[in-house]
Amino acid sequence: MIRRCTEGDFDTIYTIINDAATAYKGVIPADRWHEPYMSKEELRREIDAGVIFWGYAENGELVGVMGIQNVQDVTLFRHAYVRTAMRNRGIGGKLLSFLYGQTSRPVLIGTWAVADWAIRFYENHGFRLVSADEKNRLLRKYWSIPERQTEMSAVLADQKWWKRSRR
């Protein structure tokens, strides 16, 4: 039920992201919200930059996606989206666990600081929020996002990262 997305899934990934991202409307700062939330050009740039999407399919149809990207010495989980109508059924959790098994590197996840549901979701899967100073450092080091997005984001790290950061 979890499979690596192919070029043929591009339009479906785009649709799922923009359907699920409506959760941000009215929550993230107005200057960061636009429709569609992610354009096809931006999605293409992300894939070209090395984000590999995996998808959860039900009855042959993708209903959730999550991206994985190796950057320098860490792995980032990027763009986690489950169709609005299919939320809270364990699909995101299955995708997250699956992706986690795909890497032995420390894993970092960035999300909007105000997306408390996403932060709770990752915390329930063992990730922990890093401090404000650390998240700014990490976002600038590993992500290519505008400074304004850095300000408004939170970063969660897995146990491997915490262990390494204590060394």
Ligand SMILES: CC(C)(COP(=O)(O)OP(=O)(O)OC[C@H]1O[C@@H](n2cnc3c(N)ncnc32)[C@H](O)[C@@H]1OP(=O)(O)O)[C@@H](O)C(=O)NCCC(=O)NCCS
């Ligand atoms: C964040 C997101 C990807 C999670 O996907 P999901 O499929 O809803 O995730 P799950 O169903 O595994 O888990 C969500 C909650 O449902 C609960 N749940 C899981 N299976 C359940 C079931 N069978 N019945 C009822 N609740 C269930 C879980 O306990 C979980 O609670 P938690 O978030 O407090 O840990 C999804 O909500 C989404 O797309 N949100 C909008 C976009 C977004 O915020 N993306 C994150 C970007 S970084």
